[in-house]
Amino acid sequence: MRVMPVVPRGYCYGVVDAIGLAKKVAADPRYPRPVRVLGQIVHNRHIVEELSRLGVETLDGANRLQLLADVHDGTVIFTAHGVSPQVREAAKERGLTVVDATCPDVEKTHALVRKLGAEGFAILYIGKRGHPEPEGVLGEAPDRIYLVESAAEVGEVAARLRADWPTAPVAVTTQTTLSRWDTETIISAIREQFPDVDVYNEICLATQTRQEAVVVAAAEADIVLVVGDARSNNSNRLVQVVREKTGKSAYLIDNVQEIQAEWLAGKQTVAVTAGSSTPSQLTRQVIQWLEHYPAGVGANHAVRQQDAADDRR
Ligand code: SF4
Secondary structure (H helix, E strand, O other), X not given: OEEEEOOOOOOOHHHHHHHHHHHHHHHOOOOOOOEEEEOOOOOOHHHHHHHHHOOEEEEOOXXXXXXXXXXXXXXXXXXXXXOOHHHHHHHHHOOXXXXXXXXXXXXXXXXXXXXXXXXXOEEEEEOOOOOHHHHHHHOOOOOOEEEEOOHHHHHHHHHHHHHHOOOOOEEEEEOXXXXXXXXXXXXXXXXXXXOOOEEEOOOOHHHHHHHHHHHHHHHHOOEEXXXXXXXXXXXXXXXXXXXXXXXXXXXXXXXXXXXXXXXXXXXOEEEEEEOOOOOHHHHHHXXXXXXXXXXXXXXXXXXXXXXXXXXXX
């Protein structure tokens, strides 16, 4: 089978820095124990498991403030997705040692929302409900920011905003890991409600370039495989943009063992990409397996053994 590894793919600088910081804390006894991460450091279970082997516990749950309620000692690491000011304050009140792995691109959105709030804007924030990044950003201006997830929601959210802030200027900004094309549709719907809206697109460069590259590659491929965790927003968006922009089949897989033979039946060319929180080794295994397909069916046993060996490291 012809395999097209998409470039760029995989780790972005924010993810590399966040993982590196967590490992550094794990190895440095000057950080008070226990060391805990408030949520998954980045959305990938392989990385969470690796940190666990290094003695770093991941607290997982829907809300950072609630997670912090049970923490009374040691070191707490804030994840690449950022946290709200309320979480920062709560960590300080508890006397915890804080290590902040927030991606600079997410920090930039926090600063923007603080500035817009201080200038008197009412803010529409395009993001994914329940994801930690919106949770942190919304906390920067809780009384004047409104989460919008889809174009269908815009009318209802606009009505609420007008009722609360009838004379305020309106701005719109975004989560960093959204689909560029999806966001454009939602912004168009917002412009219909607020023609003078100030628009700040905060989709990060890493997300944009990976989406644009996979759309170009998909045009030449019969099928696209995206290696990434089911909870990774940018990985899910890679699948979404392929399906919506090219009409090609695209599947999210956690690792090589999740490839299904029926996806490949009758296909000549497969493009492979990875979310920005996916360890490169997982993507490499997928590419190698596909390069040997259909013989790769037999090779899968060797890949599994290699996987198990990697997991033990
Ligand atoms: S995907 Fe973008 S915002 Fe998220 S960690 Fe990477 S560079 Fe930062």
